C-alpha cells in the first residue's frame with residue numbers, strides 16, 4: 076500500500092481528528108495503519124482487543140485516545156512525561172505518542188504477554204523515548220524513578236474511579252494532571268471517588284463530555300489535578316485498591 080493510499084484509507088480517523096482541531100501528517104496516518112495491522116495480526120495469537128473492524132478501531136481506539144487533547148492543560152511540549160496505566164495494547168498511550176512524538180512515554184501493564192506486543196509495536200512504529208514497564212501499578216508507583224514523576228497520567232478501562240486514582244495519582248507530579256477516560260453514567264462513581272481523590276493529593280477539576288458524533292455512547296474525561304503529594308502509604312498492596320477502594 077502506497078503512502079497516498081494510506082492517507083485516504085484512514086478517512087474516519089482523519090475526519091474525527093479534524094473535529095478535535097488535529098491535522099495528522101501522512102507519516103502519522105502511516106503509523107496508525109501499521110498499528111492497526113499489527114494489532115489485528117497479534118490479536119490472532121493473544122487477546123489484545125475485542126474491537127477489530129477497521130472503521131471501529133479508528134473510532135473506538137485511535138480517535139477515542141486522541142480525545143484527551145480536549146483536557147490537556149497546555150499544548151504538550153518536548154520532554155513532557157506521560158504514563159499510561161493499564162495500557163493493554165497501548166491505548167491511549169500509543170496514539171498520543173503518534174500525535175505528539177516529542178513526549179516521553181511510559182506504557183505500564185501488569186500482563187507480560189501484552190508487553191511483548193508493546194515492545195514489538197513501539198519498535199515497528201519507530202517511536203522514541205518510550206519505555207514498556209511490566210508490573211502492577213500498586214508496586215511500580217512506589218519506585219522512586221516512577222513515583223510523582225509524570226506531568227500527565229492517562230488511563231482507560233482499568234478500574235472504578237475510586238480504585239483507579241490510587242493506581243494513577245501516585246505517578247503524577249505535583250502540578251501534573253490525571254485524565255481518566257470513562258463511559259456512561261459516572262456521576263455516582265465520581266461522587267464516591269471524591270474522598271479518595273483528596274486523600275491521594277488530587278483535586279477534581281472537570282468532568283468533560285466528549286462531543287463527537289462518531290461515538291454512539293456517552294464518553295467522558297475525568298480531569299484530576301495533582302495539588303499535593305501522595306502520602307507514602309499509597310498505593311496499598313496489589314489488589315487492595317480494587318477490593319477496598321478508599322472512601
Ligand code: SAH
Pocket residue numbers: 160161162163164165166167183184185186189210211212213230231232233242
Ligand atoms: N487501556 C487499554 C486496556 C484496558 S484493559 C484499553 O483501554 O484498551 C485493562 C488493562 O489494565 C489490562 O491490560 C490489565 O492487565 C491492566 N491492569 C489492570 N490492573 C492493573 C494494575 N493494577 N497495574 C497494571 N496494569 C493493570
